[in-house]
Amino acid sequence: MKATMKALVYGGVGKIELKEVPVPKIQKSTDALVRITKTTICGTDLGIIKGKVPTVQPGTTLGHEGVGIIEEIGPSVRNFKKGDHVIISCITSDGSCEYCKKGMYAHCEDGGWILGHLINGTQAEYVCIPHADNSLHHIPAGADEESLVMLSDILPTGYEIGVLNGRVKPGDTIAIVGSGPIGMSALLTAQFYSPAKIYMIDLDDNRLATAKKFGATDLINSANEDVVKKIFAETKDGVDVAIEAVGLPATFDICQNIVRPGGNVAVIGVHGHSVDFQLQKLWIRNITLTTGLVSTFTTPMLLKNVSSGKLEPKKLITHHFMLMDILEAYDVFGNAGKEKAMKVIIDAEGVNEPKAATTKKRELAEI
Numbered sequence: 001m002k003a004t005m006k007a008l009v010y011g012g013v014g015k016i017e018l019k020e021v022p023v024p025k026i027q028k029s030t031d032a033l034v035r036i037t038k039t040t041i042c043g044t045d046l047g048i049i050k051g052k053v054p055t056v057q058p059g060t061t062l063g064h065e066g067v068g069i070i071e072e073i074g075p076s077v078r079n080f081k082k083g084d085h086v087i088i089s090c091i092t093s094d095g096s097c098e099y100c101k102k103g104m105y106a107h108c109e110d111g112g113w114i115l116g117h118l119i120n121g122t123q124a125e126y127v128c129i130p131h132a133d134n135s136l137h138h139i140p141a142g143a144d145e146e147s148l149v150m151l152s153d154i155l156p157t158g159y160e161i162g163v164l165n166g167r168v169k170p171g172d173t174i175a176i177v178g179s180g181p182i183g184m185s186a187l188l189t190a191q192f193y194s195p196a197k198i199y200m201i202d203l204d205d206n207r208l209a210t211a212k213k214f215g216a217t218d219l220i221n222s223a224n225e226d227v228v229k230k231i232f233a234e235t236k237d238g239v240d241v242a243i244e245a246v247g248l249p250a251t252f253d254i255c256q257n258i259v260r261p262g263g264n265v266a267v268i269g270v271h272g273h274s275v276d277f278q279l280q281k282l283w284i285r286n287i288t289l290t291t292g293l294v295s296t297f298t299t300p301m302l303l304k305n306v307s308s309g310k311l312e313p314k315k316l317i318t319h320h321f322m323l324m325d326i327l328e329a330y331d332v333f334g335n336a337g338k339e340k341a342m343k344v345i346i347d348a349e350g351v352n353e354p355k356a357a358t359t360k361k362r363e364l365a366e367i
């Protein structure tokens with residue numbers, strides 16, 4: 001195996017670079033070295049570059065999503081072997097601490113969200129995964145690799161933190177504020193429970209049109225319409241579940257203003273500022289407010305639904321790039337509105353192939 005590899009390295013606020021770095025080595029007996037085949041960029045990565053996550057040290061390889069093939073395992077790894085095809089969970093967990101025993105892997109005492117945050121991540125040719133037995137998932141033979149990249153983070157996040165925390169039930173009226181990849185993941189997985197009405201709220205008409213194709217029943221462009229007024233005109237007294245999938249005070253505000261008595265506000269967005277929580281109005285309304293970092297305990301269930309074709313996360317993929325062109329991929333993903341981008345797939349195999357032959361674009365409209 002070669003000694004160095006290409007990796008997308010954080011260089012401090014506003015700086016990223018595709019660099020040649022040493023290939024990681026197994027450090028603990030529970031580690032696995034994975035050769036990445038496909039990875040992607042998350043909104044959180046853009047947040048890191050903007051300086052929103054100061055715990056990321058310059059020199060860290062970014063990325064917490066991806067699929068790949070096991071290259072080497074530590075001597076204590078029991079569930080995986082060299083050559084296994086795996087999904088890398090964005091959450092690393094030892095499976096044995098107090099939090100893990102409750103299924104709250106997000107808060108694992110020797111893990112949690114560390115990939116591309118506190119340790120080197122997946123936007124590279126290889127990544128070392130700690131606690132491999134509990135942090136990787138086997139890919140069934142014949143499964144579509146690209147679809148499964150969506151299972152590292154966005155589908156479990158939309159489902160666990162939006163739909164499950166929001167307690168979406170059959171017949172509910174729900175509203176999802178923000179139709180980026182996470183909002184779309186909540187939209188796709190909320191439909192497991194047959195809500196009667198799904199409002200999708202965004203500033204981007206193109207994204208709203210995509211949401212309609214993915215199952216939203218009602219669209220509101222919050223740039224042109226007063227969301228609160230419209231929802232109160234069309235419902236008895238607001239929505240049963242309001243899912244916040246942006247991470248701004250304004251989008252939180254919409255959610256707290258449209259939830260009906262007894263309803264749920266499920267916050268998924270990564271918030272960088274305090275919000276104006278109207279407790280003086282809400283205390284009497286019996287609402288439930290939830291927040292959270294995904295634990296990915298639903299990944300095996302989601303994998304079954306993707307394998308059977310019930311859930312089609314491939315629909316979220318709009319662009320493809322080679323790892324060599326990852327800076328261009330960041331440009332496109334960072335200008336998602338203009339570029340009509342949702343999720344971009346980065347192919348980490350064949351890093352030296354020429355760009356023209358391998359970069360292709362697919363419009364959502366074609367799906």
Ligand SMILES: [Zn+2]
Binds near residue numbers: 153
């Ligand atoms: Zn993410």
Ligand SMILES: [Zn+2]
Binds near residue numbers: 093109
């Ligand atoms: Zn743990």
